[in-house]
Amino acid sequence: MNGGRLLLPVVLSATFVQLLNVTIAQIAAPAIQSGLGAGPGAVQLVLAGYTLTYACLLITAARLGDRYGYRRLFVLGTVVFMFGSVTCAAAPGAGWLVAARLVQGAGSGLVAPQVLSLIRTGVSPPRRPRALALYGATMGVASLAGPLIGGLLIGADLFGAGWRAVFLVTVPVAALSLAGAALLPRTRGTGQQRVDWAGAALATTGFGALVLPCALGREAGWPWWTWASFATAAAAALTCFTLTLGHRPAPLVHPSVLRDGTARLGVLLVFVFNAGVPSFTYLLFLHLQSALGYPAISAALVSAPFAAAAVLGSHTAPTLSRRLGPTVLTAAALVLAGTALTLAHLIGTEPGRRAALPVLAAGGAAFGLFTAAVFTLALAGVRDTTAGSVSGLLPTAQQLGGSIGVTAAALAYYAPADNANTAFGHAMAYEAAVFLLTALIALPLRQTTTPTANLPPPNGPMSPREQSSTHRCPTRQRQTRRTSRHRARFRCRGR
Numbered sequence: 402m403n404g405g406r407l408l409l410p411v412v413l414s415a416t417f418v419q420l421l422n423v424t425i426a427q428i429a430a431p432a433i434q435s436g437l438g439a440g441p442g443a444v445q446l447v448l449a450g451y452t453l454t455y456a457c458l459l460i461t462a463a464r465l466g467d468r469y470g471y472r473r474l475f476v477l478g479t480v481v482f483m484f485g486s487v488t489c490a491a492a493p494g495a496g497w498l499v500a501a502r503l504v505q506g507a508g509s510g511l512v513a514p515q516v517l518s519l520i521r522t523g524v525s526p527p528r529r530p531r532a533l534a535l536y537g538a539t540m541g542v543a544s545l546a547g548p549l550i551g552g553l554l555i556g557a558d559l560f561g562a563g564w565r566a567v568f569l570v571t572v573p574v575a576a577l578s579l580a581g582a583a584l585l586p587r588t589r590g591t592g593q594q595r596v597d598w599a600g601a602a603l604a605t606t607g608f609g610a611l612v613l614p615c616a617l618g619r620e621a622g623w624p625w626w627t628w629a630s631f632a633t634a635a636a637a638a639l640t641c642f643t644l645t646l647g648h649r650p651a652p653l654v655h656p657s658v659l660r661d662g663t664a665r666l667g668v669l670l671v672f673v674f675n676a677g678v679p680s681f682t683y684l685l686f687l688h689l690q691s692a693l694g695y696p697a698i699s700a701a702l703v704s705a706p707f708a709a710a711a712v713l714g715s716h717t718a719p720t721l722s723r724r725l726g727p728t729v730l731t732a733a734a735l736v737l738a739g740t741a742l743t744l745a746h747l748i749g750t751e752p753g754r755r756a757a758l759p760v761l762a763a764g765g766a767a768f769g770l771f772t773a774a775v776f777t778l779a780l781a782g783v784r785d786t787t788a789g790s791v792s793g794l795l796p797t798a799q800q801l802g803g804s805i806g807v808t809a810a811a812l813a814y815y816a817p818a819d820n821a822n823t824a825f826g827h828a829m830a831y832e833a834a835v836f837l838l839t840a841l842i843a844l845p846l847r848q849t850t851t852p853t854a855n856l857p858p859p860n861g862p863m864s865p866r867e868q869s870s871t872h873r874c875p876t877r878q879r880q881t882r883r884t885s886r887h888r889a890r891f892r893c894r895g896r
Contacts, residue, residue, distance in 0.1 A: 408523045409532055411581035412516045415479060416536065417543045418571040418578075419509040422451055422486075423803065424547030424679050425567045426502075428686060428697055432555055432564035439495035441620050447495070449616030449804075450502035451509070456800035457608045458510030460653050461601040463518070463793030468596060471515040471522070472585045478515070479579045482508025486575065489568035505568075514793045517776075523586045531719050533777040538715030540799070541772030544679045545708040545765070548686050552701030595651040600642060604653060607638035611801060615808040619815070655790040663846070664791050667779025668798045670842050674734070674771065675802030677835035680810035681741065682707070684828045687814070688748065692821035706758050707765035714769025722774045727846035730778065733771040734840035738833040740764030745829035749822035778846060806835065 426433075426448055434444045466474040485505030492498035516536065524532045554566040562569065614627035621627070647656045658664045682704060689700040714733075721729045743760045747753035780791060813831040818824040 407581075407584045408519060408586070409535060411578055411584055412475070412519055413535060413539045414574055414581075415475070415512050415578040416516050416539050417546075418574045419455070419482070419513060420540050420543035421547045421550070422505065422509065422568075422571060423455075423800075424544050424682070425551040425570075426451070426547075427683055428548045428551035428701070429555060429564040429567045431690075433498070436564055437492075437495050437498065439498075442617065443495040443499065445617050445620050446499045447502055449613065450499050451506035452616070452800055452804050453609060453612045454503050454506035455510045455513070456612055456797060456804065457605045458507055459514055459797040459800070460604050460793045461596075462511045463514035463790075464596055464601075464651075464653050465511075466515045466518055470587070471518045472582060472587060474511055475515040475519070475585065476579065476582050478508045478511025478513075479575055479582065480508070481505075481511060483572055483575045483579070484508070486568050486572050490562075490565040490572075513796045517793075517795070519585060530722070530777050533780065534715065534719045534722070534773040537776045538712070538718065538769060538773035541678075541715065541769055542708065542711055545682060545704070545711055545768075547679075548682060549701040549704065549708055552686075552697035552699075556696065556698030556701075597649055597651050597653045600645075600649055600653040603638045603642040603645075607635050607642060608797070608801065610634035610638065612804045615804045619808065619811055653790075654794065658790045658794070663779070664794075666842065666846055667775075667791065668794045670730070670779060670839065670846070671775060671795050672798035672802040673835065673842055674775065674839045675799045676806030676809065677737070677832050677839065678768065678806070679803055680806040681737075681832050683807055684810050684814055684825070684832075685744075685748075688821065688825045688828075692825070703754065703758075704761065706762040707768070710762040710765030711769035711772075714766035714771075715773035716769075718770050718773030719777070721770065722777055727778050727843050729774050730771055730843035730846070731840045733767040733774075734836045734843060736767035737764055737771070738836035738840070740767070741829040741832035741836065745826040748825060 430444050430448060433439065433447060434441070437443075439447075462474060462478070482505055485501050485503075485508055488501035489498055489505060492501055520529065520532050520536060550570065551567045554570060555564060559566055610630045614630045618624075618627040643659070646652045646654060646659070685704060686700050689695040689703060690697065695703070718729070725732075740760055740763060744757055744764075747757040747760065776795065779795065810828050810831050814824050814828040816824070816827055818827060
């Protein structure tokens with residue numbers, strides 16, 4: 402076992418380009434519309450197509466990885482993603498681009514669950530919390546880097562590629578991930594484990610019925626089929642999927658997940674938090690460009706403090722998570738709520754936008770801390786029997802939360818308002834409400850997850866001799882685990 406030194410760069414680079422593609426196309430949407438002569442509905446399909454296939458495949462792909470091997474599915478998904486990216490860049494029309502985005506999202510959907518599974522199986526337990534923190538940080542930074550990189554590429558117009566460069570930029574990174582796949586551990590699939598195709602059909606139908614109307618409903622004026630999709634297709638399919646888990650052979654999600662309080666809280670927490678992110682950055686870019694007339698590159702630079710501080714916040718996450726446990730999630734969510742409310746009052750004037758830069762930095766640090774800590778803390782108290790299912794459910798919750806959140810935030814922004822700044826205030830009020838709800842949901846985690854639960858001691862794992870002596874004397878177990886410097890002092894001296 403290499404402790405993740407070789408594994409992490411490979412799987413995290415793949416994670417980066419997957420999440421980058423969720424937001425990078427948003428900044429390119431106006432250029433795509435003018436370049437291809439596409440209508441608003443087609444552009445929305447370009448944005449939604451990727452998320453649609455990405456979210457719908459996650460749970461099924463997790464089971465396929467169990468059956469056929471994580472590395473094999475990782476390679477297959479990366480190849481599909483690269484093919485979709487190249488096809489997007491070469492698309493001659495809107496229909497072609499929509500189809501290519503569906504392929505691109507399918508590749509990401511195949512890869513994403515394998516990343517968590519490879520971290521769980523290929524990284525040693527002492528290094529796993531740090532690996533999970535880096536995984537969460539990578540996802541957060543990628544979602545922020547999308548608009549920034551997209552704005553820079555469109556502003557630079559390299560080689561006259563225009564918007565096509567936002568799809569080409571991911572190809573070299575994906576190619577490096579593919580080349581590095583040879584370094585991943587060979588995980589044999591179970592082979593004999595059945596794939597729950599009935600469950601896969603129900604989950605895909607339910608998730609698709611949620612994501613598609615969220616993406617297209619507002620532009621289409623919320624016709625009857627969008628509400629029918631929510632109320633009938635999504636509700637019926639997902640309810641049927643949940644109620645029949647215990648009656649289907651080899652279900653996609655282990656039935657014990659429904660009885661595991663920590664698992665339920667973790668999935669709900671990720672879902673609600675992502676209902677506020679990436680809609681927060683999406684609305685900031687939308688307001689700066691559409692209402693205030695900023696070019697794409699200028700709007701990207703305004704958000705730079707948020708992205709830069711997110712990297713610093715994620716760096717502190719492992720230490721703070723170990724010391725404070727889930728309290729860091731509550732604190733980070735409260736800071737983000739304050740950031741949203743403060744921005745609502747500052748963003749309307751030029752002096753206010755300058756004063757908003759340190760506020761964005763504080764929000765970015767909180768964002769980085771939350772995203773880097775949430776996966777570690779959500780998985781810390783999960784039973785081994787449910788860990789595999791939760792590994793597939795967490796990215797699914799992230800994508801569904803993001804899709805629903807962007808729709809809800811846009812509804813708040815486009816609600817009747819006196820002016821654009823008032824509309825932005827409505828959107829930030831929505832964001833603050835979501836982050837406050839996130840803070841409340843994180844509070845019960847303290848009852849199921851302690852600051853050191855399932856996390857190694859700060860100075861590494863105990864030696865076998867220490868583990869043996871701790872086992873012989875349970876009353877001194879907590880003292881033995883405090884730090885390696887004091888372990889010898891608290892060892893038991895026999896029975």
